[in-house]
Amino acid sequence: MTSTGRRGRPGAGRTLSEDEILDATLSLLDEGGVTAASVRGIAGRVGVAPNAVYTYFPDKTAVLSALVERLLGEVDQEALADRSTPWRERVEFVALELRSRLMAHPGAVTLMIGGPMEGPNALGIGERLLELLADAGLDPTAAARASYLLITYVFGSLALEVAELAEPGPPPPEPERVAARLIGYSAVPAEAFPRTAAAADTLARYISTEQYLWGLRRVLDGIDRAAAPVSR
Amino acid sequence: MTSTGRRGRPGAGRTLSEDEILDATLSLLDEGGVTAASVRGIAGRVGVAPNAVYTYFPDKTAVLSALVERLLGEVDQEALADRSTPWRERVEFVALELRSRLMAHPGAVTLMIGGPMEGPNALGIGERLLELLADAGLDPTAAARASYLLITYVFGSLALEVAELAEPGPPPPEPERVAARLIGYSAVPAEAFPRTAAAADTLARYISTEQYLWGLRRVLDGIDRAAAPVSR
DNA sequence: ACCTGAACACCGTTCAAGT
DNA sequence: ACCTGAACACCGTTCAAGT
Numbered sequence: 001m002t003s004t005g006r007r008g009r010p011g012a013g014r015t016l017s018e019d020e021i022l023d024a025t026l027s028l029l030d031e032g033g034v035t036a037a038s039v040r041g042i043a044g045r046v047g048v049a050p051n052a053v054y055t056y057f058p059d060k061t062a063v064l065s066a067l068v069e070r071l072l073g074e075v076d077q078e079a080l081a082d083r084s085t086p087w088r089e090r091v092e093f094v095a096l097e098l099r100s101r102l103m104a105h106p107g108a109v110t111l112m113i114g115g116p117m118e119g120p121n122a123l124g125i126g127e128r129l130l131e132l133l134a135d136a137g138l139d140p141t142a143a144a145r146a147s148y149l150l151i152t153y154v155f156g157s158l159a160l161e162v163a164e165l166a167e168p169g170p171p172p173p174e175p176e177r178v179a180a181r182l183i184g185y186s187a188v189p190a191e192a193f194p195r196t197a198a199a200a201d202t203l204a205r206y207i208s209t210e211q212y213l214w215g216l217r218r219v220l221d222g223i224d225r226a227a228a229p230v231s232r
Numbered sequence: 233m234t235s236t237g238r239r240g241r242p243g244a245g246r247t248l249s250e251d252e253i254l255d256a257t258l259s260l261l262d263e264g265g266v267t268a269a270s271v272r273g274i275a276g277r278v279g280v281a282p283n284a285v286y287t288y289f290p291d292k293t294a295v296l297s298a299l300v301e302r303l304l305g306e307v308d309q310e311a312l313a314d315r316s317t318p319w320r321e322r323v324e325f326v327a328l329e330l331r332s333r334l335m336a337h338p339g340a341v342t343l344m345i346g347g348p349m350e351g352p353n354a355l356g357i358g359e360r361l362l363e364l365l366a367d368a369g370l371d372p373t374a375a376a377r378a379s380y381l382l383i384t385y386v387f388g389s390l391a392l393e394v395a396e397l398a399e400p401g402p403p404p405p406e407p408e409r410v411a412a413r414l415i416g417y418s419a420v421p422a423e424a425f426p427r428t429a430a431a432a433d434t435l436a437r438y439i440s441t442e443q444y445l446w447g448l449r450r451v452l453d454g455i456d457r458a459a460a461p462v463s464r
Numbered sequence: 465a466c467c468t469g470a471a472c473a474c475c476g477t478t479c480a481a482g483t
Numbered sequence: 484a485c486c487t488g489a490a491c492a493c494c495g496t497t498c499a500a501g502t
Contacts, residue, residue, distance in 0.1 A: 014466065039495060049468050053495075060495065113345070113391050123425045130427035144431035149447040157389015159345050193355045195362035199376035215381040218454030225453050233482065246485065271476060281487050283477075468501075475494055482487075 018056050020046055021069050029067075037064070037107065059123075064111050067202045069110055071121035074101050080128040087136040088220050094215055095154050099209075106162040118127035126151070137227045146223045152220050157212055250252075250288050252278055254299050261299075261339035269296070269339065296343050301351035303340055306333050312360040319368040321454050327386050327448055331441075334390055341394040345387050358383070362448055369459045377453045385451050 024045040028036045039060050043050040048051045054228060073179035080094050102109050190197035256275035256277040261269045271292050275282040289295045312326050335342050358379060422429035 014482055016466095038493085040493085051469090051498090054496075055466055064267065074316055110346070111393060114342070115395055118426075123420065123428055126431075127425045127428045130431055134427070140427075140430060143427075145446050146450070147431065148443060149450055150449060152388045152392055156384045156391065159382055159391060161389065163345060165348055188355065192352075193359045195366070195375075196355055196359045199362055199379065200370060211377055211380060214377050214430075215384060218378070218381055218458060219451060220454070221457050222450030222453035225457075226450060228318075247484095269475085272474085283479095283488090284486055286477075287485055466502085468499105470500105471499080473495095476488090476492095478491080479489090480484105481489105483485085 006067055014055070016046055016048060016052070016056060018066065021053060021063060022070055025063055026105060026108070030105055034107045034110050039063075041162050061115070063117065065119065068108065068112055068115075068117065069121050071101065071105065072117070072121040072125065074079050074117065075121070075125055077124055077128050080125070080132060083135065087132050088224075090132055091150065091220065092213065092216060094125075096209075096213070098154060099158060099212060102158055103161065109155075109158045109162040131136075133223075136223070138223070141227055146226070149219060149223070153216060155216065161212075163206060246287070248280060248284070248288060252299065253285060253288055253295060254302055257290070257295055257299050257335060258340070262337055266339045266342050271295075293347070294454045297347065297351065300340065300347075300349065301344055301353050303333065303337065304351070304353040304357065305354070307357055309356055309360050312357070312364060313366065319364050320456075322364055323452060324381065324445065324448060327382075328441075328445070330386060331390060332442060334355055335393065338394040341387075345391045356379075365455075368455070372456070374458055378458070381451060381455070385448060389447065393440060393444075 021042060024042045025037050028038075028041050028045060030214040032041075039053050040050045042063070043053050053063070057066065075094060075098055078098070080090055082090065085093075102112070129147045129150060130143050133146050134140075137147055188200055243414055253274060254276045259279060260273050260358050264315050272282045275285050283297070291297065302404070307326060307330055312322055314322065317325075334344070347366070361379045361382060362375050365378050366372075369429075420429040420432055
């Protein structure tokens with residue numbers, strides 16, 4: 001086949017692309033977690049010497065930041081900006097979308113909270129959020145604070161949810177139980193921590209999508225109350 | 233001086249203690265960030281061969297987990313359990329305490345969210361939180377969810393706050409500006425993201441302790457509303 | 465311009481050997 | 484029981500050399 005074969009390199013011109021490197025990085029991340037996404041591993045997967053990666057990216061963190069930006073590009077910013085639906089619904093929709101897209105790549109969540117998100121996609125989402133909160137009646141100061149609160153909640157939730165799977169090899173197939181295990185699902189001594197044991201049981205029964213939405217709605221309630229301090 | 237000198241080892245018996253290893257780990261974490269807290273670095277600091285660490289801990293993650301547990305032990309659980317003060321004030325007090333104690337060791341925050349917190353101190357704090365939420369009138373299911381929400385908020389906030397400093401060498405001395413920088417303080421193109429640029433300005437002006445408390449109070453408002461769905 | 469081989473300064477962990 | 488030296492299988496990154 002006349003595909004872009006790695007063999008028989010034509011003496012000049014690039015045999016790779018930034019996107020191919022990001023593809024390889026993401027697949028390694030999914031298969032083996034954060035530790036598997038090494039420069040040497042990436043190079044090996046695309047069939048190139050380790051240092052060839054540095055032709056495309058200045059260093060490893062640049063590769064990972066670019067990957068984060070690409071994943072954030074999948075978020076539907078128009079849904080966030082659509083004034084025909086109530087602002088709370090828009091937040092809930094995008095929060096759920098962000099969760100499902102990112103939990104498909106648990107290793108990437110660790111990367112997101114590990115560094116600042118300052119690419120155009122990250123800034124775009126933040127900007128839409130601020131517009132939306134203005135729609136909700138918040139003054140600019142409250143909107144700034146509320147947007148930061150929402151970002152904190154969403155990424156904090158995902159970080160805690162992912163923490164349990166972060167450790168060995170490929171991620172286990174039951175992300176729903178994570179929230180429960182985080183507060184000690186497996187082996188909580190019920191004598192010493194009776195309420196914790198019962199709570200772990202509760203959170204194990206309710207799937208974590210429900211928990212995620214419940215928390216988000218409490219946050220939105222709090223923002224709502226701040227938005228209308230007089231009219232009620 | 234007849235201090236516990238590392239030289240002239242007495243042929244038998246331990247020259248170290250778990251606590252000495254944790255002290256060394258914490259100081260390395262504070263001085264050089266997460267990457268500086270290596271097994272070889274720890275061993276070097278306590279004056280021992282790298283593999284001697286494995287006499288005291290099974291592996292590196294065990295060292296880090298023990299350190300996390302020790303830091304959580306500094307939290308005043310009695311303040312959380314003290315029924316003579318209103319439940320919201322108790323949460324705010326401990327949330328502020330947790331923030332000041334952990335932001336003194338930014339590298340440790342990364343460790344906390346990186347893995348499950350399941351030591352006795354972590355479980356103890358969770359248990360006190362559940363008791364407190366029962367005091368607030370929440371049924372066990374709502375209390376389980378609210379406690380998870382509060383944990384998410386506190387550690388999510390700290391994780392985002394610390395993300396900016398995580399990168400090189402010793403942490404910069406201005407943790408107050410971090411929140412602002414996180415959403416692009418440094419170089420937000422105001423033409424493309426006008427609200428973000430203005431919000432960054434807002435968050436830069438208000439110190440992040442205020443932002444932290446503002447968010448916490450929105451969360452508490454939301455929980456409060458869930459606690460009393462009928463009586464108002 | 466892009467890729468390679470070789471090297472540098474690191475990792476965490478294991479193992480056989482010494483006391 | 485505790486520590487050491489040496490080794491193994493890795494890292495990210497740099498540099499001189501080749502096309």
